[in-house]
Amino acid sequence: MDRGTERGNPPHGPAAAGRIPLAVVVVDREGLVSHWSRGARRLVGTTREEAVGRPVVDLLPVSGALPEDDEAEPYGAYAAYDGLGPDLESSLDGRLFYPAAGRARLTAADSDRIDVLWWAYPLVGPGAERLLVLAADAGALRPEDAGVSGAGAAVERIAPGFALHTDFPGAEDLARRLPEILPSMSVGESARIVAQVLELGYPVLEFSQNDRVPVTPDWGVPRRTERMERRQRAAAAALSGEPLPQDAEHEDEGEDLEYVAVRERLEFLNEVSGRIGTSLDLSRTIVEVSRAVVPRFTDVAGTYLREQVVAGEGFSDGVPDTTTMWHRVALEHTDEPGRWDDVVPVGEAMPFPAHTPFFQCMTTGEPVLVPRISEQMGHMIAAQFEKRDIRPLITGRSMLVVPLKARNVVLGFMILLRHPERVEFNDMDRVTGAELAARAGLVLDNARMYTYQESVAETLQDSMLPHIAPRMSGCDIATRYLPGTLLGRVGGDWFDSVKLPGSRTALVVGDVMGHGLNSAAMMGQLRTAVQTMAALDLPPAQLLRNLDDLAQRLGEHYLATCLYAIYDPIASELEIANAGHIPPVLVRAENGHSDLLELPTGAPIGVGGVPFESVRVRVAPGDRLVMCTDGLVEVRGEDIGVGLATLCESAAHPAASMDDACDTIIRALNTRGGRKDDVALLMARLNGIEPEDVAEWRIGHDPREAGRARAAVREQLHVWGLGSVADTAELLVSELVTNAVRHSHSRPIDLRLVRGDTLLCEVDDDDHTLPTLLSAGRLDEFGRGMRVVSTLAREWGTSRTSSGKTVWFELTLPRR
Template identity: 40%
Template sequence: MVIDELLGVTWMTAITLNGRGHITQWDDTAAELFGVGRLQALGRAPASLLRLPREHQGAFEPGLFGHVWCGACTLPRVDNGVLTEIGWWVYPIAVPAGGGPMDAGRGGDDMRVLVLAADLRRLREDGPAITLGDLPMPAADTAARRAAGVRLLRVEPALATPAAPGSTPFAGPFTARLAALLPALEPGAAEEIASQVLGLGCPAVSLGLTLRLPIVPHAERPAIPEPRRAAPEAPPPGAVPLPRREGNGGRPSGPAPHEPGPPPGRDGQEDRDGRDAAAVRESLAYLSEAGQQIGGSLDHLQAARKLAEVLVPRLADFASVELLERVVTDSAPPADDVDETTRMRRVAVVHNDDHGRWDDLVPEGESLQMPSEAPLVKAMRTGRPVHIPDVGPGHAAEFAASFGDRDLRPLFAGRALLIVPLIARGRVLGTFKLLRKPDRPGFGELDRAMVDELARRAALCIDNGRLYRREVQVAEELQHSMLPDDPPDVAGARVRYRYRPAGQAVNVGGDWFDAIPLPGCRLGIVVGDVMGHGLTSAAIMGQMRTAVRTLAAEDMRPARLLRQLDGLARRLGEDYLATCLYAVYDPVERTCTLSNAGHVPPVMVSAYGDSRVLGVPSGVPIGVGGEPFETVEVPVEDGSQLVLCTDGLLERRDRDIEQGLEELRTRLTGAAHDLDDTCDSLLDALAASTPADDIAIVAVGFDGIPKGDVAVWERLEPRPSTVPWVRAQVAGRLAGWGLASLADTVELLVSELVTNAFVHGAGTIGLRLIKGGNLLCEVYDDGTDLPRLRTAEATDESGRGLQLVSHLAARWGTHRAGRGKVVWFEHSLPGHRPR
């Protein structure tokens, strides 16, 4: 890489020294490379300024200015000590007359030194490795330069002889780039300096890239020369077996029987060279194609299957792959130690024998447990292949005994056997074994090298597939653990939902949904979508869902709940962004109250089958802040349905969200009463088979609570005589509902709550009984102080009422109403379990 290319990929600076070896030019790039400012550097010698290694202390001595040299070393920056790798090229030059700022500090000496310094660390990061060493340079007196202890970088030999300006193709670009590094010069000065540098040799870095190829070179030649005449076209990978290899490093031992031998002399040598080169090209093409097939899937079992398929018939006549049982089943990391107790499973078998010959004797999916002396266990424990060129009758019987009572001796006898362990990241994943028929030679060195290369690639692909599968499992488990279980059983409403995760683990998102029973037999419905994908979005989704459940328990109106959720998200971090739609259904009042935070609107289906998209204000997503949320109250009739979803159901490549929403509304027209059928039909019609985003659907059927199951007493007088009157009214209503057996307990609980409202409440008092899944009793008053459960001492005159309620009721609680508060309890109905 010459300087014309070097300047485009790394930092380079031009530093100039006067005759006394003091710095006269130091730019911002030099300050960044060495950690020394311009004012600190000017007028000082480099050896006293830079923290050079000991062997480089004499590199800038004036006595060396008569020589051209270049070198490289690692040195710490002056300001912070961070190591950096610097290469430099030092040129003695004569400054042109009237050279401008370069004359500063000249001291009457016409000789100057130009030092080109480059950041080699960037070349190591951004390109191939740099090869440094004591390379001879075709310039004057290398002995003096070696005495200075400078390791040499290469200078292009073709440019190392004196040349006039413009005689080399590098002159023009080099002059322009060098002029940009140097300070302002008189016209023509840059060209004259560039010509001096080019005349001494164009600076260059020797770059090298090391590749490990599974090719065994000829012992008598360091490389394979290109043939002078075209070689026959190599067969495609996998089309025909390799040419027969018999010892001699896996090289062809001679011509095929049907081919004439090469003539003696140079032409015969060229024919052999051509055949060798063609064989190498064919082998590399096969490895490339086989590697692509093995690595074409993220399924670790599919990668193992592909390994067996690419090996037969190209390198073997029979191939089977066995993986550790825990790698196959649960994708867990394999054990560090492998012994006879380690269970394995055969995951792939491929052969070119008669169809079905080995299918029953060595079936895929079989679980194996090998004895410790088995070659398969030996290969895994040592990490080295086991090669037997010719399996005799004794070995065949020994191998077959490892597989139980099945006679596998014909599979092994008289064949060449090669067992190779599959090792990735220092852990054994399993093995695969190869067999060749007796009419084929054993595995030569080239064959084993190719098998070893495929084993490394396959092991890495299998391990990557295992890790990917584990990542998918973790993401799905995390996401499912944060989603609700079965829908709640509430009075006056039916709830069903569906969830379909994204098709790939990387697309696992933060869609969430929930149905939350609220006081007063009401139902809270929420659906949301955290922006982004991955485990982080799934974790944020879990926090959002927990927050919504906590806030919903406070019986907030939807707009206020979203404001609280928005404030919480902004306090948690900038990444907490989500869309959310929250609705509350009241089966007694038959209303649905909704508020939206940037989510897709829901679709309402009337009892007669008409569908419409609800006009809910869109709002801004949760976490944005600064904008209010609005609440919309919609009257609903019994038999109607509300369908909420996330954008994964609506948006696809062939349609946007608006089109998807309209298609959703159309398909919900005339929807069936069965909510399960509604959800399933929507998934079948609108969702892709492998969705790019998560899909969540919540369908709610509004049935309402019959008016005859609700009893209300309003504007009760706050006087003692009201309590027995209320008890009598409650007892009568329970008898009318066929719940007279509950009268004693319920009357006692009602009297405690009404008395508590008289004593500690304020304003008007109301009472409501609702017979739904349980018996619900609510007592209203205009007071703002919420009662709390406390322990009453023996001498206390109050505090026992709520203790009694807590012991006798299935559930109880308090919440604030639009004005005042509500204290409520639930009592289980006969034959019903408390929710």
């Protein structure tokens, strides 16, 4: 062999690539086999299950390529012999050592001794891979197999060696094909391995005639007709009882390369199926689908979905047309970072003209294969991108467009592109791509349907959650709602506040057990029931009793907890009843101390047959009441007492406003991790109403009492400095008192004025009939009083009480 050739000088004339069956083995840092290709199984006769985890030196003669002392040489000192040139220097700061190559005879399983050629590359980097070994059967090589023209039949010597990739124009085949037969590695890992192979040199075969031929994996497939003829001969022999032909008798799975290719594709599809659909999150599913095919099946994968699919909405069946908007939702590629981002950014929406292969795919629902994108087609596709030239990215590449279908509806499509130097997509790839797209389409449709149902549930829940006014009579209110983090995170948590007679306010927090649409719907029914019964001014214990009865009539499968409190700002008192809910926290304004209120626990709503008790608690102006659902304080694997203690501590923390106080509680409890349930939080600052802001009178049943009421109201308003509303208030009070005198029975009539953000007037009597608006004619004597109240008052209403009814109105006060 000519030493000049060995040192890197190219031989005379171009050298053809030597396509031979290669075994590919990856060795980890412990010297154990971590990957064993099918070629290695065919060469040595050892299965993958038997090889992985064994020392590589037990299977291949590469002991000289392994480092002897890892501590002394952190990257390994590799022997350079049998074909290595002395000028194969590394440019990576000396961190890479020489590769090794050799030839040996070894005993393979179930066969005679074989003549093996091998090449070993040291690998460095963060991964577990330590050594890449390529091996081939030297005994099966003939000069013509290696592509050496003019070689004689007798060859004195065939040896493995290395040559820089610049020596051979066709040697890029190895870099292109090697990642396809490596284990399922990421793009970065396979690129790192290939880069080191390029740096250290291509494997070559050196012949005695001074010819050096680069080695590339043999991916040839026997012609179908030859295999069919063998199978037909075997079938005919079986039917006639004759012995099998010799070629059919010795044919095995390892020689049937087309069978192997089909099996590899099936394994690829199974692997992809396991990697996609790990969640029902639409965005995550889109990314999984795109990354599953790059780089193993394609080099570029662009995913487009219908606009309605991206929005999680439903859409009518039918074939898309040229007006259908398609959103580019993902783009994965193996090109240099940023090359595609500016030209085809993710998030862009666009229609596709009828003459494009994309339109053909989405209207027919069948894959479209373009072996090579010509300059004409590249120009046609690029015409859709204004002020952006996409031709350099797509021209010369092989393209496969596959539809993402589910239930015979096209949800989108994927554009798959291969680099110009990579083998074109073929009919088998078309079938593989169609099957891949079918599986991906079903997963995407499941995620879309889940997103749609989740959106419906959230809309339903949002519509049911009240928009609470920040100020009620005698108290300020702030609320927070957080959806859960579980699948079906829409739940049944709710809060509410209800205006009650006597300037009181009802405060409610509840939690329907479970998640999803049913829980949200049940929450809406219970909230409506609480609103209705609160308007009847029922005591808390009686209201929960009625709510429990209602829940059992609605269905025995639902349970809910509820905390119902009535705040009386004039009496400075809370009346609270509990139905299986966590207790509220009361923060005292005097010293900032916070405590859980001790309440009878009660049973959840829906259990039935359990009594409820009310508790009265004295409060002072400035005290804060904190009510929440258990999703805020309960974390799986942690005692709920820890959460309740954190709630008390965070509730007592000083804050500039009610909203800031709520945010402090959320931050303290929501950052512990592990929360999966939804959360409802209601905080009320109990400001109270000062005695000087309340005026009360007791009125008899004499009709002349209406005049006394008018005079008393006018005088009190002038004392309060509200003379500007005295005329309107006097008129409306006269109407209410007159009605009360006419319809009340024996108990005296109570008249009360409350000065706050508005002027509240309440008239209480012992008649249970609620007044209504009437359409009074020109000659009718009655029916106009309540219409006057409705016209002049800012707000008015009526409610039943235990002894009769209360009619009230509010007037807007002038700005101070």
